[in-house]
Amino acid sequence: MKGVLVINFKAYESAFNLTLAENLAREASRISSSLGIRVILAVPSVLAMKLRELHEDIYLEHVDPVDFGAHTGRIPPASLKILGIKGSIINHSEHKLILREVHKVIKTLNGVGVESIACGDTPSEVSALAYMNPTMIAVEPPELIGTGISVSKARPEVITESLEAIKRVGKDLPLLAGAGITSEADVRRAIELGAKGVLVASAVMKAKDPVKVMRSLAEPLSSV
Amino acid sequence: MKGVLVINFKAYESAFNLTLAENLAREASRISSSLGIRVILAVPSVLAMKLRELHEDIYLEHVDPVDFGAHTGRIPPASLKILGIKGSIINHSEHKLILREVHKVIKTLNGVGVESIACGDTPSEVSALAYMNPTMIAVEPPELIGTGISVSKARPEVITESLEAIKRVGKDLPLLAGAGITSEADVRRAIELGAKGVLVASAVMKAKDPVKVMRSLAEPLSSV
Amino acid sequence: MKGVLVINFKAYESAFNLTLAENLAREASRISSSLGIRVILAVPSVLAMKLRELHEDIYLEHVDPVDFGAHTGRIPPASLKILGIKGSIINHSEHKLILREVHKVIKTLNGVGVESIACGDTPSEVSALAYMNPTMIAVEPPELIGTGISVSKARPEVITESLEAIKRVGKDLPLLAGAGITSEADVRRAIELGAKGVLVASAVMKAKDPVKVMRSLAEPLSSV
Amino acid sequence: MKGVLVINFKAYESAFNLTLAENLAREASRISSSLGIRVILAVPSVLAMKLRELHEDIYLEHVDPVDFGAHTGRIPPASLKILGIKGSIINHSEHKLILREVHKVIKTLNGVGVESIACGDTPSEVSALAYMNPTMIAVEPPELIGTGISVSKARPEVITESLEAIKRVGKDLPLLAGAGITSEADVRRAIELGAKGVLVASAVMKAKDPVKVMRSLAEPLSSV
Numbered sequence: 052m053k054g055v056l057v058i059n060f061k062a063y064e065s066a067f068n069l070t071l072a073e074n075l076a077r078e079a080s081r082i083s084s085s086l087g088i089r090v091i092l093a094v095p096s097v098l099a100m101k102l103r104e105l106h107e108d109i110y111l112e113h114v115d116p117v118d119f120g121a122h123t124g125r126i127p128p129a130s131l132k133i134l135g136i137k138g139s140i141i142n143h144s145e146h147k148l149i150l151r152e153v154h155k156v157i158k159t160l161n162g163v164g165v166e167s168i169a170c171g172d173t174p175s176e177v178s179a180l181a182y183m184n185p186t187m188i189a190v191e192p193p194e195l196i197g198t199g200i201s202v203s204k205a206r207p208e209v210i211t212e213s214l215e216a217i218k219r220v221g222k223d224l225p226l227l228a229g230a231g232i233t234s235e236a237d238v239r240r241a242i243e244l245g246a247k248g249v250l251v252a253s254a255v256m257k258a259k260d261p262v263k264v265m266r267s268l269a270e271p272l273s274s275v
Numbered sequence: 276m277k278g279v280l281v282i283n284f285k286a287y288e289s290a291f292n293l294t295l296a297e298n299l300a301r302e303a304s305r306i307s308s309s310l311g312i313r314v315i316l317a318v319p320s321v322l323a324m325k326l327r328e329l330h331e332d333i334y335l336e337h338v339d340p341v342d343f344g345a346h347t348g349r350i351p352p353a354s355l356k357i358l359g360i361k362g363s364i365i366n367h368s369e370h371k372l373i374l375r376e377v378h379k380v381i382k383t384l385n386g387v388g389v390e391s392i393a394c395g396d397t398p399s400e401v402s403a404l405a406y407m408n409p410t411m412i413a414v415e416p417p418e419l420i421g422t423g424i425s426v427s428k429a430r431p432e433v434i435t436e437s438l439e440a441i442k443r444v445g446k447d448l449p450l451l452a453g454a455g456i457t458s459e460a461d462v463r464r465a466i467e468l469g470a471k472g473v474l475v476a477s478a479v480m481k482a483k484d485p486v487k488v489m490r491s492l493a494e495p496l497s498s499v
Numbered sequence: 500m501k502g503v504l505v506i507n508f509k510a511y512e513s514a515f516n517l518t519l520a521e522n523l524a525r526e527a528s529r530i531s532s533s534l535g536i537r538v539i540l541a542v543p544s545v546l547a548m549k550l551r552e553l554h555e556d557i558y559l560e561h562v563d564p565v566d567f568g569a570h571t572g573r574i575p576p577a578s579l580k581i582l583g584i585k586g587s588i589i590n591h592s593e594h595k596l597i598l599r600e601v602h603k604v605i606k607t608l609n610g611v612g613v614e615s616i617a618c619g620d621t622p623s624e625v626s627a628l629a630y631m632n633p634t635m636i637a638v639e640p641p642e643l644i645g646t647g648i649s650v651s652k653a654r655p656e657v658i659t660e661s662l663e664a665i666k667r668v669g670k671d672l673p674l675l676a677g678a679g680i681t682s683e684a685d686v687r688r689a690i691e692l693g694a695k696g697v698l699v700a701s702a703v704m705k706a707k708d709p710v711k712v713m714r715s716l717a718e719p720l721s722s723v
Numbered sequence: 724m725k726g727v728l729v730i731n732f733k734a735y736e737s738a739f740n741l742t743l744a745e746n747l748a749r750e751a752s753r754i755s756s757s758l759g760i761r762v763i764l765a766v767p768s769v770l771a772m773k774l775r776e777l778h779e780d781i782y783l784e785h786v787d788p789v790d791f792g793a794h795t796g797r798i799p800p801a802s803l804k805i806l807g808i809k810g811s812i813i814n815h816s817e818h819k820l821i822l823r824e825v826h827k828v829i830k831t832l833n834g835v836g837v838e839s840i841a842c843g844d845t846p847s848e849v850s851a852l853a854y855m856n857p858t859m860i861a862v863e864p865p866e867l868i869g870t871g872i873s874v875s876k877a878r879p880e881v882i883t884e885s886l887e888a889i890k891r892v893g894k895d896l897p898l899l900a901g902a903g904i905t906s907e908a909d910v911r912r913a914i915e916l917g918a919k920g921v922l923v924a925s926a927v928m929k930a931k932d933p934v935k936v937m938r939s940l941a942e943p944l945s946s947v
Binding site: 061062063064066067068069095096097098099100101111112113115117119120121122125126127129130133136140143144146196197253 | 283285286287288290291292293317319320321322323324325335336337339341343344345346347348349350351353354357358360364367368369370420421476477
């Protein structure tokens with residue numbers, strides 16, 4: 052498995068800047084090839100179809116626990132298959148669902164062959180997610196998100212205990228580490244602890260030069 | 276003010292059929308010009324940017340009561356301005372918010388010059404919405420949605436009392452009628468009762484020939 | 500109609516002090532008789548049955564929009580009739596429901612002859628509530644709740660416009676004013692503006708001597 | 724550890740019948756002593772203080788993930804300590820919270836020495852709960868709740884895999900089994916599979932003679 056860099060665009064104002072988004076998509080495509088890693092862009096739903104034309108690894112930031120039907124303003128997981136969207140984040144710290152709904156979404160995505168990154172706050176939540184067989188699991192202590200204080204440095208045990216939690220369930224799912232990741236050193240440390248990649252948002256989306264920051268964070272992942 | 280036909284794509288499987296969606300968008304554009312009415316397509320967020328290239332009157336089905344920022348998987352109202360999306364439905368029967376949030380969304384949309392159709396179940400809810408100055412108000416008795424039993428025939432007083440509610444607040448906002456609208460006669464009746472247009476979903480999206488149904492429902496609106 | 504003082508216990512630590520609660524209940528009973536006003540105590544559900552033995556005007560702070568049935572941890576409105584509880588606050592600023600649910604609760608309470616105080620943030624929300632015929636309506640600008648800056652002084656137009664909103668709907672429902680009410684002068688001003696009473700919480704529940712503060716806030720209501 | 728019978732009153736109309744509730748409380752007290760088991764009554768919050776006078780093992784059906792403060796209509800976990808209430812169910816299938824909130828409630832209850840029964844739908848959810856150290860864990864497949872089709876007969880693997888999930892986390896927490904339990908045989912089978920007790924609701928609360936059914940379901944637990 053390759054190293055994975057996930058850029059979560061969130062709903063920052065910069066996330067809706069189409070020119071920036073397209074630059075990030077083109078560069079993500081380049082970096083993926085040149086470094087032999089995956090660079091996943093998790094983007095606002097309104098931009099996904101546009102960006103998918105420039106980079107194949109486009110995810111949604113969320114999908115809803117509904118089937119096709121009379122659900123105004125919801126995105127059913129199975130629609131991603133029809134639309135050719137690669138995957139979705141689910142259960143992000145800022146968009147939590149109850150576990151039953153997380154399970155429904157992952158089961159539907161698995162059923163149609165669309166990827167998922169399921170997020171957990173803690174090894175406890177990671178443990179529950181491991182039973183559901185998402186494509187990847189991301190662990191992010193909510194109190195560090197957006198702080199610039201990296202989980203890999205400030206709370207390394209969250210990563211190691213999450214890996215342990217997955218193993219206990221008898222699964223071999225790749226773990227991503229998130230929250231506060233801002234530097235190459237943060238990424239390297241996460242990898243050393245056993246993560247297969249990282250999830251970043253503000254470090255890129257609020258940077259002066261987002262493309263440059265994305266590139267630098269990608270670098271250490273080529274060695275995974 | 277022109278007559279208004281709103282097609283709410285909802286999350287029907289057909290809503291994610293890009294070919295169908297594009298056909299509807301092209302035809303909506305044609306009908307609008309030829310009949311001198313507005314045909315608004317309220318579409319899944321993932322399709323909005325694509326369809327906007329074919330038809331200018333594209334709405335989202337929902338936007339979220341959040342500002343720009345760290346809100347994974349949410350669409351801030353102000354982003355529609357940046358993206359060039361004409362407007363959004365808000366507070367639909369299948370995606371209700373508390374009133375405080377509805378107000379926040381409408382205020383933000385008004386502030387950036389993006390349109391809104393605020394939905395209410397009853398004259399009571401319509402009354403509250405009228406204070407908020409959305410672009411239009413749609414009233415839909417939830418118990419008739421998707422039934423094919425038309426509000427304009429089965430519950431005409433919902434339309435007339437909603438018009439009265441808006442007047443009492445001292446506003447002159449256009450009212451759309453929705454729920455169970457399936458035939459030209461249903462549309463005509465709504466207009467006779469004082470509505471400026473109609474909101475339809477299943478009648479078009481679950482039809483064998485959605486484009487044809489859309490065309491027939493548009494017809495009576497040219498006389499508004 | 501008599502003047503009305505509502506003390507909302509909320510979930511302050513003091514709200515669960517049974518000795519204090521019983522003192523407030525006994526004194527509320529005394530004040531009601533001596534001043535010829537209503538003193539309603541809106542109390543945590545866990546204390547309602549105890550306090551009802553000391554004072555007849557006990558309300559719950561919230562009831563749930565559910566019927567009798569398999570709803571773990573919910574209080575159906577109709578249960579209040581069985582339990583002999585006088586009424587309930589509904590749709591408080593800190594416990595908002597969507598309007599459809601507010602309506603369901605008020606309709607059920609009215610049907611079984613239990614009182615309700617429906618809360619609104621703004622004249623817009625008050626307008627919608629007026630259609631539902633609660634026993635009373637309380638208006639509280641959320642930004643002033645708990646601040647000690649009184650709605651009657653800082654935002655008098657919220658009271659007068661709410662009265663106007665009720666009148667426009669053709670109803671004659673008593674309006675209570677809340678948010679930031681801390682002194683007798685605040686109460687007097689609310690009455691002068693046309694309110695039939697006030698809703699207070701922190702001014703009493705966080706006071707050194709809650710019974711004394713309750714007594715002083717009740718005073719001006721005898722003249723309503 | 725003794726065998727445990729939990730009767731969840733839910734919001735059935737019978738749950739608010741004070742005479743019935745008091746009979747159940749008195750009999751629960753008798754059965755507990757005579758059989759040497761625990762009979763926990765999880766009751767509507769409005770009845771808890773009354774019933775606590777008749778039986779010490781009274782639980783709430785739910786508590787809210789809030790601290791003491793300005794939270795109208797919420798019950799903070801720490802209030803149970805003040806009120807002398809033994810414990811609470813949390814995260815019941817009909818009152819789900821996101822995991823972060825479940826954790827907050829259990830941590831607070833543990834901190835003040837109040838018991839908790841944390842509910843999970845599946846071994847996956849049980850796994851997450853085990854990390855949080857509730858007093859007991861109850862597993863209930865939602866699709867069997869209220870059906871009369873017993874989890875212990877129809878889905879025995881849910882019980883054994885939940886036991887395995889707890890063990891994998893390295894904990895030794897008692898597991899209760901729930902959903903569809905209606906007969907002594909259902910209880911016996913749950914015990915044989917390794918459960919320490921059962922959670923029942925409709926079988927008792929909707930019975931012609933609830934006290935008699937409670938008694939019969941308690942019988943097999945004396946052998947745990």
